[in-house]
Amino acid sequence: MGDPRILYITGWMRSGSTLLGNVLGELPGVLHAGELHYLWRNGVLNAGTNSSCGCGRDLTACDVWSSVLGADGTAQAGAARRMAILQRFLLRTRHTRARLTEAQGRRPTAPGVVEAVGRTAAVYRALAASGGERLIVDGSKYPAEAAALLGRTDLDVRVLHMVRDPRATAFSYKNAKEYIDPMSPARSSGYWSAFNLASELVGGAAPERYLRVRHEDLCDRPREVVERVMRFAGLAGEPPVDETGLVSLRENHTVTGNPDRLSKGDTRIRSDERWRTALSAREIAAATAPALPVLTRYGYPLLPTR
Template identity: 40%
Template sequence: MSHRVIYVGGLGRSGTTLLERLLGELPGVVALGEVVHLWARGIDRDEPCGCGLPFLRCPFWRRVGERAFGGWSPELARRVLALRRRVDRTRRIPVLARRTTRPGRTPRPGSAPPARRPDRLREYAEAYRRLYRAAGEVTGAEVIVDSSKHASLAFCLASAGEPVSVVHMVRDARAVAHSWSRWVPRPEDGSPMTRWRPAATAVHWLAQNLAFHLLARRGVPVTRVRYEDLVDAPRQTLGRLARRLGLPAAQPSFLADDAAVLSVGHTVSGNPMRFAVGTVPLRRDDAWRTGMARRDRWLVTALTWPLLLRYGYRLAGQGASA
């Protein structure tokens, strides 16, 4: 059975989990969560699936693992994690970019042929390809959504020949920085999620977003969505995105102007809202406007202003987020 892969990318705290959950409600689509973390958090640590069951006891993931790899094993997890450390790194994006072209795209005249891809890159991408294919076969879905977010994984998949369509999720850098500075418990075990200082977040925000621009320049189809548009006008924004991706674009019954009705999902990792079921309110989180120190706000603005303007955000004033 053929399948399509939609890769949701962007820096964490930008709304990627929300977008993935909404896409997963469309007919013929299955959302898997942040697959990049499956090997450590799922196989190794047996953290809960989005359905609430431990990963290794979830019937969905057990069937996927059996079909893709003959079952989950510690050896599989160690191998994929070792490959990830070698090839799936942000610092390797320039190398991966030189090997990334859209399938069927003709190289520019006079350009050097791409270097032979190392076996470890092909092996790493093949693990994802087998997992995506198995998820499609288990569910009958034609479209697989992976919200792993990291631009480096998108480059790995594309450079290894996986025909991915990328949705690049962006959010105001100041809102993202404020979110990363807050204490947020992980629902899996209550431990605190990673926290970054505003300046560090700004650097990560720039690096990830610029990497997706580079991915688009290398011929990979990339569609940009703003978090603010998604929560302010969810039906219109999701409808436009669905049409761009070739998904059913009819007005979805699960989505209203200010709320979504979500079913149980089998997302392997992600934001705590991956566990949400039932009616979920959709409202913009603008806590940064009053909760972020002025010096931090201006520091992040100074570091990120070119892309802020490109994405339609204002640099100052009450309308700082369009």
């Protein structure tokens, strides 16, 4: 077996990464790990929400993850606390430029980064031996982590940058959900711009290992977009979704992510346009203003139709 192949999804939250990961996970030898960044805090320490495995069990009771994490709960907890600290201080979006500089060999990699990303690489190797021999999909969406992973010589990392209209993501964050806190439209779009601009930095540093797709295109042309992502990730074969967006989902082993990851059976990829009428004109304006630096570059209009 060669180096594990990783499709690391980056961009802002609520972009459709969970659904796309689950679709790819229907392919033989592909394992969708969900938002692996939260394995330590949510899964092992149980300190966050939405912390069960996609199979419905507690993470430490899941056959896949209990094998990956090992049986020593005390050691797991200590390592998990250490990982959560390293992630907080070294792998936030604001650290993207520094991690890229290290990955490109223009300055020595900080010891804490070596430790954190090395631990993640070890998890990837274990997952490659547990069903992800062709590809592991990691939907963590931290551009700095993607940048650090690109510097590893023992991993084959491809970065998929997913974007969605910032007004749609602002609508998703408007009301509290069990697994996410509410956020104002302006704040949501501020994060939207920061995460997407940081993701572009990663793409500029490694253009041959970077692909950007829009959520709206995935909904409009699901089979075409899934096939394009497959080819980018080095996967041959037919996409597991038809022209209408219908896909049959089985049990998965995702860490954190949209609770839709728990759904099984026939699912159709479809667009959610409720934001166009559910957001007020003032809320749409508030969500638009912080996104102006890249809004039209991604093909989104300044004045959306209602």
